[in-house]
Amino acid sequence: MASEKEKMLTQKPYIPSDEELANDRLYAQSRCFEINSIPPIEISKRNDLYKELLGSYGKKFLIETPFHCDYGYNIHIGENFYSNYNLVILDCAEVTIGDNVMIAPNLGIYTAGHPIDAENRNSGREYAIPVKIGNNVWIGGHVVINPGISIGDNTVIGSGSILTKDIPANVIAAGNPCKVIREITGEDKKYYYKKREL
Numbered sequence: 196m197a198s199e200k201e202k203m204l205t206q207k208p209y210i211p212s213d214e215e216l217a218n219d220r221l222y223a224q225s226r227c228f229e230i231n232s233i234p235p236i237e238i239s240k241r242n243d244l245y246k247e248l249l250g251s252y253g254k255k256f257l258i259e260t261p262f263h264c265d266y267g268y269n270i271h272i273g274e275n276f277y278s279n280y281n282l283v284i285l286d287c288a289e290v291t292i293g294d295n296v297m298i299a300p301n302l303g304i305y306t307a308g309h310p311i312d313a314e315n316r317n318s319g320r321e322y323a324i325p326v327k328i329g330n331n332v333w334i335g336g337h338v339v340i341n342p343g344i345s346i347g348d349n350t351v352i353g354s355g356s357i358l359t360k361d362i363p364a365n366v367i368a369a370g371n372p373c374k375v376i377r378e379i380t381g382e383d384k385k386y387y388y389k390k391r392e393l
C-alpha cells in the first residue's frame with residue numbers, strides 16, 4: 196500500500212499528519228528557523244543551509260530572509276535566482292522555477308489545498324499539485340500562486356495578483372484573478388517603465 200508521502204508526491208489525496216510527513220516538515224521548519232536566524236553578513240553560511248534544504252539549485256542564487264517552506268526537497272530553482280523578503284512555498288508537490296527568475300516580497304506559492312466539501316475536508320485529507328515557473332519571469336510583490344499553476348517564459352506578473360489559471364509566455368498579467376494585460380513586444384526594449392527610455 197502506498198505511504199502518505201507516496202500519495203502526496205503522486206497528486207493523490209493524503210493525510211499530512213502522517214508521522215513521516217510530520218518529521219519531514221519538522222526538519223524543513225528547523226532548517227528555515229536556522230536560515231532565518233543567520234545575520235545577513237554571513238551569506239555563505241546561509242547559502243550552505245539553503246543547499247541542504249532545497250531539492251536542486253543553480254550556481255548563483257540569493258534568497259532573502261525570512262523564507263519558509265514545508266519540505267524543501269520539492270523545490271527546484273534554476274540559475275541566477277533572486278527572491279526578496281518573505282517567500283513562502285508550500286512545496287507539498289514539486290515547485291520548479293526556471294533560470295533568471297526574480298521574485299518581489301511576500302510571494303506565496305501554494306501547491307496544497309483541501310477538499311471543498313466540509314465532510315471530506317474534516318477527514319484530514321489534502322492534495323498537492325505541482326507549480327511551474329518558466330525562465331526569465333519577474334513576479335511582483337504580494338502575489339499568490341494557487342496549486343497546479345504554470346507561468347510561461349519571459350512573463351511579468353503584476354503586484355498583488357492571484358493566479359488561479361495558467362499564464363502564457365511573453366505577457367504582462369495582473370489582477371485578482373490574474374489575467375493577461377498585454378503581450379510583451381520589441382517595443383518594450385526601448386523603455387524601463389511607462390515610456391521612460393533606457
Ligand SMILES: CC(=O)SCCNC(=O)CCNC(=O)[C@H](O)C(C)(C)COP(=O)(O)OP(=O)(O)OC[C@H]1O[C@@H](n2cnc3c(N)ncnc32)[C@H](O)[C@@H]1OP(=O)(O)O
Binds near residue numbers: 279300351356370
Ligand atoms: C524582485 C523585486 O523585489 S521587484 C520590487 C517590487 N516591485 C513590484 O512588485 C512592482 C511590480 N510592478 C507592477 O506590478 C507593474 O504594474 C507592472 C510592471 C506589472 C506593469 O507595469 P506597466 O507595463 O507600466 O503597466 P501599466 O502601468 O501601463 O498598466 C497597464 C494596465 O494594467 C493595470 N495594471 C498594472 N499593474 C497592475 C497590477 N499589479 N494589478 C492590477 N492591474 C495592474 C493598470 O492599471 C493598467 O490598466 P488600465 O489600462 O485599465 O489603465
